[in-house]
Amino acid sequence: MIIRRKKGIAIIGNGCAAAECIKKLREKGYSGEIHLFSDNDRPIANPMLTTYFVSGKIDWEGLFPYGKGDEFYHNYQVITHFGSPVVNLDAHNRIIKNKDGFEFSYDQCLIATGASPFLPSIPGIHSNKVFVIRTVDDAVRLKKALQNRPHKALVVGASMAGIKVVEAFHMVGVKVILADLADHIFPLAAHPDCAHIIEKRLLEKGIDLKFGAAITAIEETSGGLKAYFAGNIEPVEADLLVMCIGVRANTGFLERKQVEIKQGVLVDQQMRTNVPGLFAAGDVAQGRNLLSNEGQIMGLWANARYQGRTAGANMAGVPEFFPGNIPHNITHFLGMDFIGIGDVKQFTRMEKKYDGKRFIQLFWQGDILTGANFLDDYQSSGIIKNQILKNLQVSYKTSQSSLPFIQNLLIRNIFEEVEKCERA
Numbered sequence: 551m552i553i554r555r556k557k558g559i560a561i562i563g564n565g566c567a568a569a570e571c572i573k574k575l576r577e578k579g580y581s582g583e584i585h586l587f588s589d590n591d592r593p594i595a596n597p598m599l600t601t602y603f604v605s606g607k608i609d610w611e612g613l614f615p616y617g618k619g620d621e622f623y624h625n626y627q628v629i630t631h632f633g634s635p636v637v638n639l640d641a642h643n644r645i646i647k648n649k650d651g652f653e654f655s656y657d658q659c660l661i662a663t664g665a666s667p668f669l670p671s672i673p674g675i676h677s678n679k680v681f682v683i684r685t686v687d688d689a690v691r692l693k694k695a696l697q698n699r700p701h702k703a704l705v706v707g708a709s710m711a712g713i714k715v716v717e718a719f720h721m722v723g724v725k726v727i728l729a730d731l732a733d734h735i736f737p738l739a740a741h742p743d744c745a746h747i748i749e750k751r752l753l754e755k756g757i758d759l760k761f762g763a764a765i766t767a768i769e770e771t772s773g774g775l776k777a778y779f780a781g782n783i784e785p786v787e788a789d790l791l792v793m794c795i796g797v798r799a800n801t802g803f804l805e806r807k808q809v810e811i812k813q814g815v816l817v818d819q820q821m822r823t824n825v826p827g828l829f830a831a832g833d834v835a836q837g838r839n840l841l842s843n844e845g846q847i848m849g850l851w852a853n854a855r856y857q858g859r860t861a862g863a864n865m866a867g868v869p870e871f872f873p874g875n876i877p878h879n880i881t882h883f884l885g886m887d888f889i890g891i892g893d894v895k896q897f898t899r900m901e902k903k904y905d906g907k908r909f910i911q912l913f914w915q916g917d918i919l920t921g922a923n924f925l926d927d928y929q930s931s932g933i934i935k936n937q938i939l940k941n942l943q944v945s946y947k948t949s950q951s952s953l954p955f956i957q958n959l960l961i962r963n964i965f966e967e968v969e970k971c972e973r974a
């Protein structure tokens with residue numbers, strides 16, 4: 551079945567990037583049809599909150615920040631096509647097709663399909679004792695598994711998602727082992743000095759840690775499973791395992807000959823792809839790391855919202871720009887507040903301060919402050935974030951004097967937005 555619309559907008563994916571695009575389209579006066587395609591039939595969910603649902607910290611409704619029913623779609627006059635993934639997008643002819651065989655010819659389209667957990671090709675990975683966490687369905691499955699009262703869980707991946715899973719298990723009294731190939735926790739966001747303080751606190755809480763541990767195989771046992779690691783590392787027996795070793799952008803329905811894709815769909819500052827009329831936003835989109843000036847998927851809720859809004863404005867015909875972002879992680883877990891901003895790997899100077907509770911570590915490249923780690927010091931982090939952004943604006947002014955003023959303003963607003971979103 552083909553439905554042809556002259557002025558229809560198609561949005562693929564039903565996360566916050568899609569929601570913010572829809573809001574902005576209407577705010578900017580777009581009055582045509584908006585068709586939303588989703589692979590599931592749930593309202594817009596927040597993946598960040600899934601582990602809180604698993605542990606019981608929030609209830610079912612808490613998973614859906616835009617409303618638990620169809621009020622959002624009703625308010626913004628959205629025509630929904632739910633419960634069937636888009637399986638093909640012919641970007642040149644502007645036609646999308648979902649698994650049910652429904653074809654839709656669009657005028658403009660936003661790709662907002664987010665990302666999915668990465669699973670390595672190792673024996674046993676498809677065991678029903680192996681879990682991931684991203685979607686509402688993942689959370690429901692893991693919560694059900696907890697009803698069987700497991701004693702011991704293995705979490706592979708000392709990432710921001712991994713630590714949230716550790717926290718969820720710890721809160722309900724399940725013994726946890728956290729393993730990672732890297733030699734310390736938060737390998738991308740934390741300097742080893744900061745990581746080791748976090749690790750010490752985790753050990754004090756009874757959480758076992760295994761670093762330098764590359765998982766090679768999983769074997770089901772009568773009671774649970776056994777995970778094997780490369781080298782001399784002892785296998786681990788557990789009742790279940792959660793893989794948290796990163797995500798991959800959901801781009802499988804796109805033709806790579808048509809749409810430029812690296813780790814994600816390449817976008818410019820207006821969220822435009824290389825194909826006219828086709829936009830991308832959120833965890834599927836590869837925008838710009840303002841520090842390195844290279845393309846990067848940020849994998850952040852606030853970033854996805856900002857990109858969605860930028861796409862929406864431009865799709866409505868009102869030029870808006872989102873220049874990029876700085877890698878940053880702000881996370882609260884097991885009584886600790888960790889903040890990692892910018893680049894903590896490459897630096898020419900480093901300073902740190904620790905009073906036994908609060909830890910601050912700053913990194914410079916030449917005279918420019920380019921990275922920071924904070925533990926339990928939320929207040930100073932705001933000052934440092936602003937300093938990094940100020941430096942960036944100065945370097946932008948000197949290196950790209952044509953950069954419009956509005957873009958500098960947007961850079962400054964990014965962190966205000968992050969804080970608002972993360973406190974919400």
Ligand SMILES: Cc1cc2nc3c(=O)[nH]c(=O)nc-3n(C[C@H](O)[C@H](O)[C@H](O)COP(=O)(O)OP(=O)(O)OC[C@H]3O[C@@H](n4cnc5c(N)ncnc54)[C@H](O)[C@@H]3O)c2cc1C
Nearest residue numbers: 563564565566567589635636663664832833849850851854
């Ligand atoms: C456990 C966990 C903890 C996190 N912690 C933080 C944090 O502390 N701070 C932070 O900033 N971010 C965090 N994040 C990341 C944050 O949730 C994401 O960056 C954000 O949700 C991205 O939004 P999105 O709209 O791009 O994608 P998503 O929210 O993933 O939405 C994409 C939607 O598209 C749908 N879809 C996918 N493929 C198709 C298809 N082919 N057809 C139709 N529909 C499709 C999906 O089902 C989904 O509904 C965390 C994520 C997880 C899982």
